[in-house]
Amino acid sequence: MSISDGSQALAISPSEESEIAEVNQHTNGLEYHGNTSSMSFLGNLQRLREQRTNQSDPAERKSFSLVSVLHNPSFVSRRHITSDLTVALAANGFYSKRANTFIEGYFGGIHYVHPIIDKEDFLSRADELWRGTNCSDVHFIALYLSVLSLGALTRTWNESSLDGLNRFQWSRKLFAEAQTLLDEIHEMSFLLGRPDTLGQDEYHNRAMPPIDDSEYAIISAMVQFGRIMRKVSIGIYHSQLPTLETIGLACDIEREMDDWVNSLPQRRGASLRDPDWRRKQRLVLDLRYHNVRMLLFRPFVTQCARNSTQPPYELMAAVEKCISSAQKTIEIVYEAYKVHTYFRTWWYNTTYITIAASVLLLYESWTKERPATSNLALIETAIEILEVMDESIVARNAAEVLRHFVRELNSAPNGVPENSIGQDATSVADVQQAPTPGPWPSLDFGITGFEFLDFPLGEMTTVFDELYKSLDHNVQPD
Incomplete structure (x- = not known):
């Protein structure tokens, strides 16, 4: 045939x-x-x-x-976290004890596959959080917690737990707090009919980075x-x-x-x-x-x-x-x-x-x-x-x-x-x-x-x- x-x-x-x-x-x-x-x-x-x-x-x-x-x-509805979450995070030093471990886990791993965050700028702003000089930028705090969450999830763990929490417990805790700070705007953006992630070229207002010999x-x-x-x-x-x-x-x-x-x-x-x-x-x-x-x-x-x-x-x-x-x-x-x-x-x-x-x-x-x-x-x-x-x-x-x-x-x-x-x-x-x-x-x-x-x-x-x-x-x- x-x-x-x-x-x-x-x-x-x-x-x-x-x-x-x-x-x-x-x-x-x-x-x-x-x-x-x-x-x-x-x-x-x-x-x-x-x-x-x-x-x-x-x-x-x-x-x-x-x-x-x-x-x-293990994925259940988030527990209601106090509306004063930012104050609680600041009092805890924004997890400064473990932050560098998780940040390096992120920037040494999946960052190379999705290099959308400038590491030097991120660390500079994170340092302001740890020193308590700029704790009012809720959007950056949410980004900070998300990076820690992904770093905890994808890093190589030689420990069974850190401060009593394992890989997934740390990741979910941090990401739930990031979601709470953003009040689920990410869900609203899709409900409002935003285009897909790529979209047409006219949707983008920033130039693409050049295809050169760099991670970007x-x-x-x-x-x-x-x-x-x-x-x-x-x-x-x-x-x-x-x-x-x-x-x-x-x-x-x-x-x-x-x-x-x-x-x-x-x-x-x-x-x-x-x-x-x-x-x-x-x-x-x-x-x-x-x-x-x-x-x-x-x-x-x-x-x-x-x-x-x-x-x-x-x-x-x-x-x-x-x-x-x-x-x-x-x-x-x-x-x-x-x-x-x-x-x-x-x-x-x-x-x-x-x-x-x-x-x-x-x-x-x-x-x-x-x-x-x-x-x-x-x-x-x-x-x-x-x-x-x-x-x-x-x-x-x-x-x-x-x-x-x-x-x-x-x-x-x-x-x-x-x-x-x-x-x-x-x-x-x-x-x-x-x-x-x-x-x-x-x-x-x-x-x-x-x-x-x-x-x-x-x-x-x-x-x-x-x-x-x-x-x-x-x-x-x-």
């Missing part, structure tokens, strides 16, 4: 790449996740199963929501990449072009991405003498490139999984690009984790790894041949990465769900044939009895919200789609 013959049948439809809006059972709040999220991708797995079998009775299926399953119970060059570079990401969203996920045209557009965007990444100063002339910021930016930019490349070609993996016929060459070439970036993502993070301890506390790596693993799982569930050993090994590596981040409840739960998928994939005699993908071969009891990897107790699958583990791989497609949405758009993981 030529691609032109099947182009209409394989055309990407926004209704197929469905968005998900669900109520979190723990907060009663509505959470929305768009069709470029990993939650949506997992939804493709569920729809794949429904496409292949009609044997099960829908009335007997247990409903599940990963939005609720992956909810972090990444700002302009990421604005350029943001424009490319917008093309992915609009051109690939919000259009109904035939497959041939969509693949052509995706390849055009990929070439633009390649030109972008090859022009980055961080990519040129790598040496052992590179400053810390350059090494960290190079690592993160590589991951961002492969993450967007996965999203760019992911719809074609879904199309192949839904179509029982042999896909045309052009479609398979697009699928292989997505698989290649998924593999590379896991390899990059794994190598970084072996060398850089600090990188294990950059929690958004959970998102990158979950997307990559879900891409490989969907691909292996689709193939009619025995799953490729190399891909299964990489999925195991992804699980190991998530297990290393055992401080995060979201990472732990994601690893557990991946384990469940792998067990089911391995239980199929020849990959995941059409007729077996819909069979509920794995019961809750089987999952409960299976050994749980990692240094934590087995998850309590009997609690409300974990009923989804009663379903096999085909049914679980929604799981990682919802997972990605939770990871991308919800609060930071525990």
Whole structure:
């Protein structure tokens, strides 16, 4: 079959790449996740199963929501803090005893990825707070507390606690105080209809910093990449072009991405003498490139999984690009984790790894041949990465769900044939009895919200789609 013959049948439809809006059972709040999220991708797995079998009775299926399953119970409504918070902070010296530790944690880490604050100016104004000479600037105090919060969250902790508080307790306490001082204006700005973070160029009234050989060059570079990401969203996920045209557009965007990444100063002339910021930016930019490349070609993996016929060459070439970036993502993070301890506390790596693993799982569930050993090994590596981040409840739960998928994939005699993908071969009891990897107790699958583990791989497609949405758009993981 030529691609032109099947182009209409394989055309990407926004209704197929469905968005998900669900109520979190723990907060009663509505959470929305768009069709470029990993939650949506997992939804493709569920729809794949429904496409292949009609044997099960829908009335007997247990409903599940990963939005609720992956909810972090540590994030609760803020307690009311006295309106005289500024006075209380001043009396406490604005946490001067621990401030430098957290500030260095911020400026020595994620500041290099998002260098939006001038360190010298920040330290000068912070010193005024500590000396008590300027305690009236509420907006700076909120910024100060936010920096301390992020520093506490992402620094490498060699201590179990500081002054009786651990990483997450410090981070949440400081950020809650920052929110209180701002009186939630950040929420109001979105309610008032402000444009998205990037916006059109006319919304910006400050010149972009030049792309030079400094840590601040990444700002302009990421604005350029943001424009490319917008093309992915609009051109690939919000259009109904035939497959041939969509693949052509995706390849055009990929070439633009390649030109972008090859022009980055961080990519040129790598040496052992590179400053810390350059090494960290190079690592993160590589991951961002492969993450967007996965999203760019992911719809074609879904199309192949839904179509029982042999896909045309052009479609398979697009699928292989997505698989290649998924593999590379896991390899990059794994190598970084072996060398850089600090990188294990950059929690958004959970998102990158979950997307990559879900891409490989969907691909292996689709193939009619025995799953490729190399891909299964990489999925195991992804699980190991998530297990290393055992401080995060979201990472732990994601690893557990991946384990469940792998067990089911391995239980199929020849990959995941059409007729077996819909069979509920794995019961809750089987999952409960299976050994749980990692240094934590087995998850309590009997609690409300974990009923989804009663379903096999085909049914679980929604799981990682919802997972990605939770990871991308919800609060930071525990």
